[in-house]
Amino acid sequence: MADHLLEVRNLSVDFHTAQGTVHAVRDVSWHLDRGETLAILGESGSGKSVSASAIMNLIDCPPGEIVSGELLFDGQDLLKMTDDQRRDLNGRRIAMIFQDPLSHLNPVYTVGFQIAEIMTAHGTPKDEARARALELMERVGIPNAADKIDSYPHEFSGGQRQRLMIAMALGMKPDILIADEPTTALDVTVQAQILDLLEELQAETQMGLLLITHDLGVVAEVADRVVVMNSGEIVETGTATQVYHNPTHPYTKQLIGAVPGTGEMAEPMDTAIKPILEINKMGKKYGAFTALQDASLTVLPGETVAIVGESGSGKSTLAKTLLRLEDATSGEALYQGRDLVTMDAAELFALRREIQMVFQDPTQSLNPRMSVYDIISEAFVIHPEILPKEKWTARVQELLEQVGLNASHMYRYPHQFSGGQRQRIAIARALALEPKLIVCDEAVSALDVSIQAQVITLLNRLQEELGLSYLFIAHDLPLVRDFAHRVVVMQGGRIVEQGPVAQIFDAPREIYTRNLLAASLHPDPEVQAARRAERLDLQEAV
Template identity: 75%
Template sequence: MADHLLEVRNLSVTFHTVRGPVHAVRNVSWHLDRGEVLAILGESGSGKSVSASAIMDLIDCPPGQITSGELLFEGRDLLKMGREERRDINGKRIAMIFQDPLSHLNPVYTVGWQIEETMVIHGTPRARARAETLALLAKVGIPNPGQSAHKYPHQFSGGQRQRLMIAMALALRPDILIADEPTTALDVTVQAQILDLLEKLQAETGMGLLLITHDLGVVAEVADRVVVMNGGEIVEQGSAAQVYANPQHPYTARLIAAAPGKGEMPPDRAPAPPLLAVSGLCKRYGEFTALEGADFALAEGETLAIVGESGSGKSTLAKCLLRLDEPTGGQALYKGADLFRLSPKDLFRMRRDIQMVFQDPTQSLNPRMSVYDLISEAWVIHPEILPRAQWKARAAGLLAQVGLLPEHMHRYAHQFSGGQRQRIAIARALALEPRVIICDEAVSALDVSIQAQVIELLADLRRRFGLSYIFIAHDLPVVRDFADRVIVMQGGRIVEQGSVRQIFDAPRETYTKNLLAASLDPDPAVQAARREARHAAKVPA
């Protein structure tokens, strides 16, 4: 058998934790060849990043322990090499980029210095490294390389930071690039550019690219082959197209089925009197205008999605509606009163009606309060809702409604999984019997299968209680499945609004079109066709 560029054989890694040993991966085997893109697909906790960490010698022992297996790089086992030899390979032969480029770049050194360092520690003279850094910056599309090299990471945008990481990783033309969720923290249009860049650089250097991701769309866009992981084991591997079209393992089939954006879009709703009518909403922070002249209405029982990229003003809008942040101008009529001019007493009453569910339940739920405390606090603050004697029963009822076991109400948030925590946050919001729930990226941090369940729960609550949602999201497929109407925002302004069908089937604005075009379809065949079309469009130009 011919040697692969990189081959992982029967790798098992165990982490020793206070709660006992955790088998992060068990008997994992896969291989990567030159010029190939291999994706490792899995949800959180599937162990998809562990083999990459093992290859880069990033597993700390203790608590980690590689209990069995071989990591063959050009036929030699990395695990049998000394520390020194492995450091020579890291960065030079095998390089890695990570999910969140801001925290993975050292904040106190210039980006030029950090890119140079990769070369200098592997023996390139400082002066040559400096010259090559400028060439690299130009290659990954950083404007003004000369000046940019002297800037610090925080002075770049998210997409540029990932470009900087790529420049740093590719400085020594490694044989293998490992990319761990390289586009997860980025906006869709930026994601498309980064994937494009990686593809271009790979074609140029012929390196092997190992892509770790949870996103079927990313797999469809770039991967040749895919390894699907679940619970520390490989459940399936094969070509990306084959795995998508004909999944062999029930887990893969479930994962593909859970991918949003394929269902029937809801029919357009008949015009209804607005429950909430916002006009001319503005928010300025000093000189900076975060939100300008926002006009929209929300009807009873309607789901209004607000989509846009980071910095478009979607979260500012939500915070202004709840008066968590004071708007600079405009009005918001709710039940005949202007939310922005309520007296403190009326504002207190209004807060019962409009509730919020945040993106990260780990941070939005107080870790020192039990689930019962979190839910019943609503009734402590608004005692008119429920007499004390009924609190226990109602809390149990709410937990059952969101699909949790009522007997778990004395547990704390950290004892639940991410999806369960978001259910707790929803139960907490429901305790106040609100009319409107604002979900600020409420399902963005969840795995697709969990995401689908939470969306199902929200839809069910909408049917049962006639709730209205303002659903803030950057993920278009989820919006397509769940919303009735969509607002598209860019740079603090609403650029387009309409029904889901109108926005997704017949977008009017260029920005909306670009946003939709950049969104990745989980089907490799669809993505291949789109790429074909893109390349065809580029050639005449």
């Protein structure tokens, strides 16, 4: 009998690319036992998913190469098995679920077929597989499973899709379930439900759960032990509590230090100042569907107002109607006394300078065929009154330095920068027009925690230097807690609660806000355990 259910010993994997060889993981060892939850924690590029991919035989060789190591499953080395033997283990004894279930489910087949397929592929008769698929759909909490079994993935919500992925993975009652960032794209309350479900199922089946994540909160919520990875190497191992309270490696300390939600909350601003933006009863309908209803809020000069809410709460619609990317169907939005909703095209054009936007994904919002200089100086092409042409270069350099980038890189293209740097470029582009208000739509959501912290620090500094106001749309509550002066909570197209940040976080009035706060994860396992109890109480109360 083997010591451990699964043991990775001294695994090293290289990827041979046109730019040279990348050592994706180096000499990585860890193990997983039955009934245990192990988390592999790391940021993007840390190699946290590579060992799991190696276990599932999902690394394409070439360009990948497993240089050395052993993958012992029940004492047998997976790397010494034939492809057929490994295919037989995949899905039957080791199953895997992924981030972004929409793209990981085949869009053109019914979910019933896809769940049953994992069983038929391993020899279960068709009828039996379908009956079990239905059972599993019920088990993972799909309402009306019998009616939904022949529906397609796009007909389900994000959380339901992840439930379906879990149902699929459990088809053959595997010994090990590998979950690669299973809750990353989901709303906090849905994330909490999915993690609860995984824990329940684990208790039922005693499977080993390997959880790959970038989120210390997820680790605190479910992991027994954690392996911290950085640049392809394991820097720290231990129980979740040990690692959080007594980190030994500088990287772990830095990672824990970067986690938002533990700092000082901002004092509310003096409300006697005249607001820069005043939204009154703004609404937006798409046909019969009301996306936004009676939204009223104000933003003061130099203030950060955060809009939080889950997907479909109307927070992005609010931003789009405010910027006139979509036309509001009712209400008004007074910017320094002038109504943005009814403003004519010429006035709006002039005013666009003063309200700028930073989008979620800089990879998509920056034109890949324009150099950074072109991207930023385009502002002056559109609004030539800002700056004469001979001063453009100097101004672009100045802006790049202001956002903490090397000014000599201005003729490079977006793909030559990292995600965090690209978001800085997007901020520099917004600043080029010398705006007074910047709308940030999930501007740091796609970034790693430590990069996130840097961008937030930058935004704070710019606010102090330039007196900017921010309308900061986010789903990440701890981040908002550290950054915003005031918080607006939205649900189903309506504002349900708003107030100074301390009031919302320390004394929320609405049950929805309390649910949202209880569902957001804290990196300290002990604090998180208390929060979890609170969440479960709230659930019972409802």
